[in-house]
Amino acid sequence: MFDLGRMFLYIMVGMKIEMKNKTVVWLGMSLFSVVAVYYLASSVIPRVLVSVSQAGVGVRVSLADSYVIGEKILAKADGEDKCVVNAFLMDEEGRPVPGKTVSWVGMEGVGENSGVTDKNGRVSFESVSDEEGQFKIEAMVEGVGLPQGVTVTFRN
Numbered sequence: 001m002f003d004l005g006r007m008f009l010y011i012m013v014g015m016k017i018e019m020k021n022k023t024v025v026w027l028g029m030s031l032f033s034v035v036a037v038y039y040l041a042s043s044v045i046p047r048v049l050v051s052v053s054q055a056g057v058g059v060r061v062s063l064a065d066s067y068v069i070g071e072k073i074l075a076k077a078d079g080e081d082k083c084v085v086n087a088f089l090m091d092e093e094g095r096p097v098p099g100k101t102v103s104w105v106g107m108e109g110v111g112e113n114s115g116v117t118d119k120n121g122r123v124s125f126e127s128v129s130d131e132e133g134q135f136k137i138e139a140m141v142e143g144v145g146l147p148q149g150v151t152v153t154f155r156n
Contacts, residue, residue: 061097061141065090068139070150071124079130083152087139089121096121106137106149129154 066089075081085104089097097117104113104125115123125137131154138149 059091059095059097061089061100062092063141063144063146065092065094066097066121066141066146068137068146068148068150070152073150073152075128075152075154077129077132077154077156079128081154082126082128083137083154085125085127085137085139085150085152087117087123087125087141087146089117089123089141100141103140104137105140105145107135127152132156 066087068085068087071084071086073083073085075083087102089100089102091097096119098119098121100117100121101114102117102123104115107127107129113125113127115125117123123139125139127135127137129135134151134153136149136151139146
């Protein structure tokens with residue numbers, strides 16, 4: 001009969017085990033392989049999957065895949081009520097691009113407005129006005145405008 005304690009020792013050391021004169025097995029490498037696969041599956045691969053699910057800062061923005069939407073496009077022209085416009089920057093594979101500066105243009109008197117995209121590729125612009133009117137807000141990335149803009153309306 002084969003002794004399990006001796007078999008475990010042989011496995012750990014990587015020595016050969018002879019089973020009824022039929023086969024010579026090197027179990028040390030097999031055990032190493034099992035441990036390596038377990039480590040990769042439980043530790044390394046999940047971290048890699050998380051890091052490739054989002055585009056990095058050095059990734060190019062795809063203008064065709066990025067978009068601008070109005071969160072709140074109607075406000076009172078009282079200098080306090082806000083319109084909110086969001087831009088979402090994506091790469092060519094549709095992943096968010098964090099860390100990019102977006103400049104907002106379109107409203108007189110607002111001055112230079114810019115923001116940096118978050119981990120979801122999102123940046124927001126809030127605007128107020130004392131005067132009634134409609135204003136088209138556009139987002140610029142690295143000097144290039146996104147293909148669409150949003151019109152916000154201020155009225156009394």
